[in-house]
Amino acid sequence: MAQQLSTSTEQQIWHLCQRLEFFANHQPLALQKLAASSTNDNYYIHTQRGHYLLRHYAPFVEGVCRQQELRCQHAAAAVDVAPAPLCLNNHQRMLISEFLTHSRHFDWQLHHGELWQLINKLVSLHRLKVQTPVLDAVLYLQQLKADIPAASWTEGDHADWQRLLAAAEEFVRLPQDIVLCHMDLHSGNILLQQQKLWLIDFEYCQLADSSFDLAALSINLGMSRSEESKMLLYYLEHREQATAALLEKLQLAKQIYSGFCWLWYKNLPNGAAKAQRARDKLRQLLLPPFPLHP
Structure with missing residues (x-):
């Protein structure tokens, strides 16, 4: 490609890049x-020096520590779980990472045979020692709710909220298995490059109970009960210390994770549709289980 860019879109992207000394x-x-995504724009940048991913964060996103994100991704890259981050500029709200060429997003229907590799990557992440805050599920739910305008909060919202809060309070009373969790695992944040899996987007990575990442995979990949059971079996083969109350925690974690998504998207501009889907999932998970026998 010639140095004189041929389209206005390319010119806009390169103008964005030139805000950073990295591309001098x-x-x-x-x-x-x-x-x-809901909170950032992503760009592929190829120069004579290499291939890069540029993430440009939306200005309305608050409460995210980009230095923490950088630390977590650096640690994950060191154990071959994530592409290496190369440059963070908080003022310009940009993060540059290595770009995984010839990669594609993980598709559970096509790539369910890679479950073992996916769990291996997750275990590697969960074994990392990184100094980050510990998630308090009850407090985080309360913070998310506090940001929602009172005018948009209905009686139905309040009823769901009360049941969600009760689930979180029950969850924190159970034995905790605190590890470095990704906290946003879905097909868009899992890449497959020549049969090798990578995790990306460490924006919400922090210390939390391991069941939250397992819950996210189960929900976002649409796992059946048998697939979820296989996931847990693989996981516990590597981390027996996670066994205590895991099944009970997983069911509650799926409710809480869906609640996180509901309240978080409810706060976002143009997040109404995703908030409704998360709320529908939450209500489904809050239903009492059907008995196996009458």
Whole structure:
């Protein structure tokens, strides 16, 4: 690609890159906007020096420590779980990481045979020692709720909230298995590159009970009961210390995780549809289990 960019989109992307000293004296070869998330835009940058992923964070996102995100991703990259982060600029709200060429997003229907590798990556992450805050599920739910305008809070919301809060209070009374959790595991944050799995987007990575990452995988990948059981079997083969009350915690963690998503998306601009889906999942999980026999 010539140095004179041919389209306005490419020019806008390169103008964004030039805000960072990291790209000084780079010659652009290919620029592409990738799929955006609810909180950031993603760009593929190819220069004569390498291939890069540029994440540009939305200005409305508050309460996220980017230095913590950088520490967690550095640690994960050191054990071959994540691509290496290369540059963080808080002022410009940008993070540059290595770009995984020829990679694709994980698809559970196509790649369920990679479950063993996925759990190996998760275990490697959970074994890392990184100084981060410990998640208090009850406090975090209360913080998310406090940010929601009172005018948009209904009686139905309050009823769901009360049951969700009760689940969180029950959860924290159980034995805890505190590890470094990703806290946002879904198919968009798992990449497959030539049969090798990588985790990306460590924005919400922190210390928490291991069951939250297991719950996220079960919910977001749409696992059946047998698939969930296989996931737990693989996981416990590597981390027997997680066994205590795991099944009970997992059921509660799925409720709490769905509650996190409901309240978080309810606070986001244009997040109504995702908030409703998360709330529907929460209500489904809050239903009492059907008995196996009449």
